[in-house]
Amino acid sequence: MVNNEQIRFGIIGAGNIAGVHIQTLAHIPEAAITAITDVYQPLAEQRAREHGIPVVHPSYEKLLEDPDVDAVIVAVPNKYHATIAVAALQAGKHVLLEKPMALNAAEAKKILLTHRQTNLTLMMAHQQRWEWSSLQVKEQVDKGALGHIYNAKTGWMRRKGIPGWGTWFTRMDQSGGGPLIDLGVHMIDLSLHLMGNPKPLTVFGTTFAEFGPKKRGIGTWGTPNWEGFYDVEDLSTALIKCDNGSTLSLDVSWAAHAEYMDGKPFVYLMGSEGGASLRDAKGMLFSEVDDQKHEVQLAVPENDEGSRVRMARHFIECVREGKEPLTSALSGYTNSLILEAIYESSRTGAAVTLEWDI
Ligand SMILES: NC(=O)c1ccc[n+]([C@@H]2O[C@H](COP(=O)([O-])OP(=O)(O)OC[C@H]3O[C@@H](n4cnc5c(N)ncnc54)[C@H](O)[C@@H]3O)[C@@H](O)[C@H]2O)c1
Structure with a gap:
């Protein structure tokens, strides 16, 4: 039952990640899913039956x-x-957009420009920013505990x-x-955010x-x-240089003859005063105290509601208060330019x- 306090969601695309979003929204009383x-x-009909979604539309245009x-x-x-994000904004709907923002930077720019013509929320779905340990590391970065993050x-x-x-x-x-x-795209997004959003200038x-x-x-x-085919990469390595002199190196693969960081996502930040790491959402801080190596393991509370719930709550807060989301349209465009x-x-x-033309 929808009440006036709730944001009413329509789900476009009922595949694997939609299933995760539907389960996430079920934990948030301020959200109701009204259509799919x-x-x-x-x-779409199966998801509607399983999750009590009242309306199934025949197309995204109808939704x-x-x-x-x-x-x-x-x-x-x-x-x-x-196509769908632009149409949704033009139809007056707020948008939580799955990553990557678009196929390429030109398409991402169209979304960004359409968003700027509206008072609507456009947020990228980068749940890794909402991991407990990511939030804790960012807090230390903002306090200056790491100093200048140069690598x-x-x-x-x-x-x-x-x-x-x-x-x-x-x-x-x-x-x-x-x-x-x-x-x-997840790792570039998270790393630049934790580095304090330096402006990327050169990429190799x-x-x-x-x-x-x-x-x-x-x-x-x-x-x-x-019966299909495969014409994309399966491994990529890159170096990104930013306007404050800092560098970000990136290694990603879908497949490789290597057991590298247990196949889990990772970020290492190296600052003039301290460092931090995130490995599969587990956080550590590094520094030197009295000439000795000093490390702190960041604890995650037992009853942590999880990154996706926090991300969805943030989206709802932005919709309600007209705030710019942390994973804004501009951040999505930046990531697209780098990719x-x-x-x-x-x-x-x-x-x-x-x-940089924007
Ligand atoms: N944030 C994350 O961690 C994360 C994880 C997985 C996937 N994703 C992203 O989510 C998106 C979907 O991925 P997925 O794994 O759910 O794929 P999927 O193939 O499981 O689901 C996509 C669904 O969209 C439907 N669809 C295609 N065109 C449509 C249209 N025009 N209108 C309505 N429905 C349409 C398909 O029939 C399919 O059911 C991708 O952009 C992917 O990158 C994000």
Whole structure:
């Protein structure tokens, strides 16, 4: 039952991550899901039955006309992010947009510019910023405990984790890329945020595809379609240089003959006064006290509600108060510029200077 205090959500795309969003919103009394749609209608109907969602629309266009929807979660393949996010903003709906923002920087810019013409919330779904340990590390960074952060290393190196081989995930025209755009976008987003948002200026990077084209390195996310094809990278490495002189290095893979950081996401921050690390959402602080190495393990409370619930609460707060989300449209565009520059650098073999035109 919807009440006046609730933000009414419409879910666009009823696939895997939509299932996670639906479960997350169930923990938030200020949220109600009033509608859902998917191009594969039976899936939307199944989700509606399982979760008591009252309306299934035949298309996203129809859902955007629904007056009982205040905000939408866009959880469709990357190819459709820009079209649907722009249409949703133009229809007067707030948008929680799955990552990456779009297929490329030009499409991301369209979303950013449309957002700027409205008073609506556009937030990117980067739940890693909302991990308890990420919040604690950011607090220390903001207090100056790390001093000037001059170097950061981040990545997510899966050994055998290609998602949905042959589906939209592994098709360049539908995904915009492989692990770089899929996993790398989370790590770039989190790292720049923790570094204090220095402005990225130059990017040098390379991509490789040694597993996917041979149907090796297959993971468990998504159902493979062996009739499909694979034309994206499966590993990427890059260096990003920022305006304050700091550097961020990135290593991501869906598949590699390596057991690197247990296949979990990681960030290392190196500052003039101290350091910090996040490994699979576990945080550590590093410093030197009385000429001795000093380390602090950051504790997570037992009853932690989790990063996704905090992220959804933040979205609702931004909608209600007209606040700029932490993972703003501009941050999404910044990440898209960097991703595109890494792909370009890989193609040309040269470093790429980012063109800040906004
Ligand atoms: N934040 C995260 O950690 C995270 C994790 C996984 C996926 N994602 C992102 O979420 C998005 C979806 O990924 P997924 O794993 O759920 O994929 P999925 O293939 O499981 O689901 C996508 C769904 O969208 C539907 N769809 C396609 N075009 C549509 C349209 N025009 N209108 C309505 N429905 C449409 C498909 O039928 C499918 O059911 C991607 O952008 C992905 O990058 C984010």
